[in-house]
Amino acid sequence: MDFTRRDTLALGAGAVALTVLPFRVNAAGEDAIAEFTGGADVAEGGVNLDAPEIAENGNTVPISVSAEGASAIMVLAMGNPTPGVATFNFGELAGSQFASTRIRLAGTQDVVAIAKLADGSFAKATKNVKVTIGGCGG
């Protein structure tokens, strides 16, 4: 079949709807960041966030965070009904400012890690994780 200009536009619109839908904006996430940073500026970089590009199941998604010299790292799932995931506070005997855990993601979304660095400044990393829908639900 030949694609007419109209068909192509319709397909494009559908694709836009499909790609935009999973990204839910959550003001609570921004509020949590503001609370953690006290409204200070947040720089990109200086914190590492590892998460799979595609998670096989949103119920158990392995992630890890690290930021050299950080006193704390907060992790948020911006698209979850409640965006908070965990805040890692590193103590005097922390061998490194690294932690790994497994988290729940309600759908495809951005996972954000914000580190409070040794000098009191804040750094941020964002990773988009696609959550696939299972096969037949069995």
Add this chain to the structure above:
Amino acid sequence: MKFKALTAIAALMVAAPALTFADPDDDTLVIEGQEMVTKTDLPAHMEDANMDMIMSGWHFRSDETQALQMDDFDNPGMIFVDQALDNWESVEGSAGKSCASCHEGPESLAGVRATYPKWNEDAGEVRTIAMQVNSCRTENMGAEPYKYDSTQMAAMEALITLQSRGMPVDVAIDGPAAETWEKGQEIYYTRYGQLELSCASCHEENYGNMIRADHLSQGQINGFPTYRLKNAKLNTVHGRFKGCVRDTRAETFSPGSPEFVALELYVASRGNGLSVEGPSVRN
């Protein structure tokens, strides 16, 4: 906004090949230093099946999920093995016995998982491990049976299965077990439900293909009981069968029913030669 949307579409297009890649991978499963047989030749009875080799469901999972099974500490199914070990040693029932009273350590049951379901001469039937556990509980311990696909049963099966990890699955399909095996084979190839799907429709004819966003495996059960990320618990073979049959929109057989016992024997025999992997981790 327009720019963002276009970027998002471009990102999707880049991601698309990864999403449609459905073939099983060639990774090697090593658990705590022990290499598992996860791909091998078809058992003789499967000569007519439209397959080149049999392979563990582990190959169909993402690297992240695969990794969870390669380290016993990372495998959340092991928590339940610990719980079962507590139950193994606790006295229950009117006879004042625990599992340990007769069997000592669980390692005495090494090899059991590899050969079950198995014909029981005294009972005159093919028995699964769960049936045998409940027979022990009711007849030898004077205790209440576990519900067939309960958390406690799944945990006890995991503890028993772990003793045979790495051994090749080797269930007998001839002799007195033949009748049950044939019944299981018939169920495997029978289309059930409104969707008219047989086990073979997905797991023999379409393994490696996608069902929505998920890889279809061969439906091997050498990794059971299996910890699923989906429900974050150990799942029994019969619990999984039930889920599968339900999804064909059929009335399912019950866990522990003669139909599922027969199907378990047949499906287990389709994995003869693969390593016992349980408790495994799947999505």
Add this chain to the structure above:
Amino acid sequence: MADGVRPRVKAPRSAEAGEVVTIKTLISHKMESGQRKNKDGSVIPRSIINRFTCEFNGTSVLDVKMEPAISTNPYFEFEATIPEAGDMKFTWYDDDGSVYEDTKTIKVG
């Protein structure tokens, strides 16, 4: 106390003084998020472990504030510096007030 809660901890039995060691912890807990509904449509109340701490001889290694987005059977992996021989104490705090503890003794030398 929630049913069947059982901690597992992986820590080395011994280390060199000042060595950085990897610690893994796992605890069985359903981590009910408070977002799910039961069959009659009512919300299942939140019931999670909300804090995890690791201390060595009384000094903090890690203190985690946990939210409902932590998966069932919470898992953590992190690193600790072992300055001297002693006890590593792990504590999980449940919403219902229960406290679950485990301790590992680490030798030096």
